[in-house]
Amino acid sequence: MKKEFIQAIQQAPKAVHPEGQLKLVIFDCDGVLVESEHVVGEVLGEEARKYGWNITGPEAHQLFSGVQLVDIEKEIERHVTTPLPLHWRKHTHDKIVQAMYHDIHKMAGVETILQTLKDFGIPYRIGSNSSLEEMDIKFATAKLTHWFEKDRTHSGCDMERPKPFPDLYLYAAEQEGVNPEDCIVIEDSDTGLKAAYDAGMVCILLRDLDKPAPNYKGLIRVQTLDEATNFIKDVLQTQKGVKN
Template identity: 35%
Template sequence: MTSKLVIFDCDGVLVDTERMTNRTMAELLTDCGYPITGPECQKRFMGRTLEAVQEIVEQELGRKLPSDWLQQLRARDIESFKAGVAPIPGVAGVMDLLDERGIPYCVGSSGKYEKMHSTLGSAGLLPRLKDRLFSSQDCEKGKPAPDVFLLAARSMGHRPEDCAVIEDSLPGVLAARAAGMRVFAYVDDPVCDRDALKAAGAVLFERMDQLPGLLLNAS
């Protein structure tokens, strides 16, 4: 295995939450006078922090969203996760292989810790990741800035050039490349902009069972 550390994004890479959370966001934004569908929301904002989304929307609206908009959205998300969150098919097997090879891995996400604990817990992945979670909430800037990936590498004791990032969003791919890391983009979701992800420097893959081979053969 050429990488000394593998950094996973969370939503859409470890847990199947992107469509769920973007549907909720779209409903709230539409109620606030910013009509948008779940798929449109996902395509435009996937990979960004909610604070960044709020800033973009407020600039386009020319006014502020309700002061409790972020709290409403997070509360609705957490409530929806209680119904159950599925792990991305095959991702547990990837982590099993990394464990067998002695390759450490962690999470570098735009989501807050409360959300990661909720989604990863529901999906049954939290026990193997709970001490290796890194969030943009601890960074000055969220993705596409490299801060969260650099934080993860530094905290895990590895140089950026020795890390591989697993992403599914353009801001995440840009963040990984800005950090000087190799990046692999999971493009199972039809909303993914494959051309943009590839142009940004990602190696694309459609199934998690393809990822070990890519990591093994990466140069």
């Protein structure tokens, strides 16, 4: 195991400690399971430009990764001179949903990590600020539907407080019947990272190492899902009572 992983484990919750036991992995959706945020960014960039905020799709992607439409609406209104139309959120949600039928791909290594968890008998769930409708379409377009059960997919839209609050991840753990400190979350956004950290869970951050990240204690940084898979396998193989 890499030296930096060992150092992070020492500061992380017990799910990744040799004397602990990993009981649940929770995946964010966009940027972790499917490549879809570029599509959302283009829609949001187009909407922002329509009302007078001149940002590109990639800039919108960077600004709004992991952020719900209610907060995106407020941010756009901060940069334009008139309020957005009354039904802007529904209109934009519908545009995003339609865009999800095209140009959505599975992340490299996603089926390998899911199969590895199945082989080790480790359950997994999904916790995303995307709506359940959006996730269903994304998984269908990326041909991943067969990996996910509907009652194990959870949306921040159904929470009173979505990410960056920890409620969504705490709910997923509660539904599994496990303690937060026995969970790993795999995230790519600062919003989701804060949610995982405040939930008291280990977070694996999937992001290029040359890109900045918040300095959370115990954060595990990887560049690919294959690295995350190898890290989880190493953890499981060191924990008592867990056998492949």
